[in-house]
Amino acid sequence: MPLAQPVLCKRIPTYPWGDPKDRQYVGYDQFTATGGYVGLTKALAMAPKAVIDLVKEAELRGRGGAGFPAGLKWSFLPPEDGQRRYLAVNADESEPGTFKDRLLIDFDPHLLLEGIAIAMHACRLDTAYIYIRGEYHAQAKTLQRAIDEAYAHKIFGEGSRLGQINALWPNCYVHRGAGAYICGEETGLLESLEGKRGWPRIKPPFPAVAGAFARPTIINNVETLAMVGPLLDQGPTWFKSLGKGRPDGVPASVPASFGPKLYGISGHVNRPGVYEENLGIKLSTLIEDHAAGMLKGKKFKAAIPGGISMGVLGPDEYHAELDFDIGRKHNCLGLGTAGVIVMDQDTDMVAVARNIARFFAHESCGQCTPCREGTGWMYKVLTRVEAGGGTLDDLDLLLEVSASMGAMPGTTICGLADGANWAVRTIVNKFWPEFEARVAQTRSNRVSLAVVGATH
Amino acid sequence: MAWIAKNSAGATIERRSEPYLTPVLKAKLEADVLPRYPTKRAALLPVLHAVQHEHHWLPAQALEEIAAFLDLAPSQVLDTASFYEEFWLNPKGKYLIMVCQSLSCELMGQTGLLGKISRKLGIAPGQTTPDGKYTLMTAECLGSCGSAPCALVNEVLHENIHADNFERILDTLE
Numbered sequence: 361m362p363l364a365q366p367v368l369c370k371r372i373p374t375y376p377w378g379d380p381k382d383r384q385y386v387g388y389d390q391f392t393a394t395g396g397y398v399g400l401t402k403a404l405a406m407a408p409k410a411v412i413d414l415v416k417e418a419e420l421r422g423r424g425g426a427g428f429p430a431g432l433k434w435s436f437l438p439p440e441d442g443q444r445r446y447l448a449v450n451a452d453e454s455e456p457g458t459f460k461d462r463l464l465i466d467f468d469p470h471l472l473l474e475g476i477a478i479a480m481h482a483c484r485l486d487t488a489y490i491y492i493r494g495e496y497h498a499q500a501k502t503l504q505r506a507i508d509e510a511y512a513h514k515i516f517g518e519g520s521r522l523g524q525i526n527a528l529w530p531n532c533y534v535h536r537g538a539g540a541y542i543c544g545e546e547t548g549l550l551e552s553l554e555g556k557r558g559w560p561r562i563k564p565p566f567p568a569v570a571g572a573f574a575r576p577t578i579i580n581n582v583e584t585l586a587m588v589g590p591l592l593d594q595g596p597t598w599f600k601s602l603g604k605g606r607p608d609g610v611p612a613s614v615p616a617s618f619g620p621k622l623y624g625i626s627g628h629v630n631r632p633g634v635y636e637e638n639l640g641i642k643l644s645t646l647i648e649d650h651a652a653g654m655l656k657g658k659k660f661k662a663a664i665p666g667g668i669s670m671g672v673l674g675p676d677e678y679h680a681e682l683d684f685d686i687g688r689k690h691n692c693l694g695l696g697t698a699g700v701i702v703m704d705q706d707t708d709m710v711a712v713a714r715n716i717a718r719f720f721a722h723e724s725c726g727q728c729t730p731c732r733e734g735t736g737w738m739y740k741v742l743t744r745v746e747a748g749g750g751t752l753d754d755l756d757l758l759l760e761v762s763a764s765m766g767a768m769p770g771t772t773i774c775g776l777a778d779g780a781n782w783a784v785r786t787i788v789n790k791f792w793p794e795f796e797a798r799v800a801q802t803r804s805n806r807v808s809l810a811v812v813g814a815t816h
Numbered sequence: 817m818a819w820i821a822k823n824s825a826g827a828t829i830e831r832r833s834e835p836y837l838t839p840v841l842k843a844k845l846e847a848d849v850l851p852r853y854p855t856k857r858a859a860l861l862p863v864l865h866a867v868q869h870e871h872h873w874l875p876a877q878a879l880e881e882i883a884a885f886l887d888l889a890p891s892q893v894l895d896t897a898s899f900y901e902e903f904w905l906n907p908k909g910k911y912l913i914m915v916c917q918s919l920s921c922e923l924m925g926q927t928g929l930l931g932k933i934s935r936k937l938g939i940a941p942g943q944t945t946p947d948g949k950y951t952l953m954t955a956e957c958l959g960s961c962g963s964a965p966c967a968l969v970n971e972v973l974h975e976n977i978h979a980d981n982f983e984r985i986l987d988t989l990e
């Protein structure tokens with residue numbers, strides 16, 4: 361069932377409800393005149409713990425890539441000790457294919473600020489830093505404009521409606537990054553916030569226990585927080601009536617895909633852009649109904665479900681349902697950011713893999729050898745294969761290298777290496793004949809570990 | 817590639833008597849930025865941004881001044897500044913053109929576009945024109961994939977760039 365009414369895009373004209381040409385900045389007055397900050401009012405009438413329980417009950421999953429349940433994350437905070445606790449809002453949005461948070465910031469920033477205020481109340485966080493990527497110059501200014509309005513209306517600052525938290529008036533600041541994808545990883549973000557290079561930290565300790573400035577810290581994505589206001593306003597039952605429930609036969613402990621989601625769609629389609637839909641919408645529906653079909657009427661070949669870290673869907677996965685269960689069903693890493701990149705029949709998958717490998721080789725922070733070297737090797741090998749100088753050994757090597765790097769195989773600190781690994785591995789596996797046809801059909805006697813199955 | 821070591825040992829530092837971190841800027845940062853953070857070091861990125869905004873890039877002397885201002889060692893400031901691609905430790909052109917080369921933009925024709933700009937300016941990516949007017953760079957995803965290909969010119973994003981409208985964008989840069 362398509363989403364009947366826009367939620368996150370309520371004030372942002374989006375097909376099919378409105379025309380993107382009519383989008384404009386929604387300020388404090390217009391926001392409150394259209395039901396804004398009602399969720400905050402309801403939250404402030406509740407005990408902080410009750411707000412966390414409500415978010416938990418709704419099973420709101422993080423929209424920043426990992427899909428971790430937000431309420432659960434909030435409940436990991438230690439009891440208050442009277443000292444400072446922080447909220448770090450992840451507005452680093454640098455995953456290729458992802459441009460959804462920018463839409464919220466550009467046009468309805470108060471929706472984000474409302475979620476921030478609710479999270480600060482619920483989790484007893486006195487200071488929020490919105491970590492926004494350096495390239496979002498205009499967005500940083502827009503956010504500041506909205507924050508100034510929010511201070512003027514006592515959302516934040518002295519005399520705030522939230523009251524004092526940890527004996528301080530709550531504050532909300534914009535903190536600009538400076539061009540490093542790795543600062544989107546939550547602990548890389550914290551290091552960067554502290555004025556250091558954005559090197560992800562070894563966990564544990566998790567940020568909820570020792571995060572920014574070694575104090576308890578909650579990190580959430582922009583879209584996750586933007587969802588919190590409408591959720592508090594309309595309640596968990598409403599939220600769970602949207603999206604997609606748990607797959608059959610799966611225990612209740614496995615989180616489902618409830619609620620609406622922003623889908624960014626780009627690449628070879630007629631009407632790229634951000635659309636809001638129920639979680640679980642089919643890729644084919646997103647392409648045909650929302651993005652107005654394939655560009656120049658060409659045939660679908662492949663799509664990336666949600667940012668290039670997630671791997672690829674092949675031609676036979678055109679009807680894949682875009683929900684948090686997609687990884688299990690379609691052998692990819694997951695839904696990620698739901699930034700879908702569509703590729704038509706003429707796309708060279710070797711070039712696609714090379715482009716992706718270059719991204720990760722460039723953005724690896726260099727701390728972990730398997731990631732720093734592995735991403736570099738993958739890029740070099742793929743460049744060679746693309747240029748026509750590859751052999752079957754190169755393809756074996758690609759699979760071997762990619763299977764051995766990542767936080768999931770347990771060889772790296774953060775998930776950047778897993779993203780690189782899944783992206784390259786799924787493209788090579790799902791488009792094997794195309795890769796095979798590009799290389800010389802020779803294999804040395806060297807036995808690849810990947811081929812004998814010594815690596816997973 | 818943030819992890820490539822940059823040779824700084826033994827480099828001579830050019831100095832001038834006038835500070836980069838001017839008293840006016842210092843006062844502004846002390847009033848508006850430092851109180852936001854529980855540590856002085858956390859103000860480093862905002863301070864680097866502020867100085868770069870005034871001077872266009874970050875000379876070594878400026879890094880030393882920032883270190884003194886935030887009670888840090890100059891090496892700590894260099895360590896942080898050299899990690900981030902948006903901090904310029906060498907002069908750059910008046911107009912910094914960053915062409916996105918990530919997947920959506922490549923699918924939509926970025927490669928040809930980059931070649932065209934490069935030929936028009938007579939420089940390869942990574943270079944600055946001899947008159948100091950343009951620096952051409954490639955960038956990774958600029959968060960504008962739905963309007964690919966795109967490029968950032970200083971602080972302004974240009975979307976849906978085609979071979980013909982890029983010339984028009986260049987023409988507006990004086």
Ligand SMILES: Cc1cc2nc3c(=O)[nH]c(=O)nc-3n(C[C@H](O)[C@H](O)[C@H](O)COP(=O)(O)O)c2cc1C
Pocket residue numbers: 421422423424425426427428430450451452453454455541542543544545546547579580581582584585774775776
């Ligand atoms: C390499 C890497 C880059 C990431 N980049 C982002 C990002 O730009 N924005 C974001 O919200 N999350 C990003 N994440 C995910 C964050 O680590 C974290 O899971 C998320 O911000 C938590 O928020 P959520 O639970 O609300 O989704 C990234 C993760 C990794 C491993």
Ligand code: SF4
Pocket residue numbers: 542559560723724725726727728729731732772773774775776777
């Ligand atoms: S996995 Fe890669 S990006 Fe992550 S910490 Fe290790 S080297 Fe850095």
Ligand code: FES
Pocket residue numbers: 456457458916917918919920921922956957958959960961962964965966
């Ligand atoms: S891929 Fe170029 S803006 Fe995202």
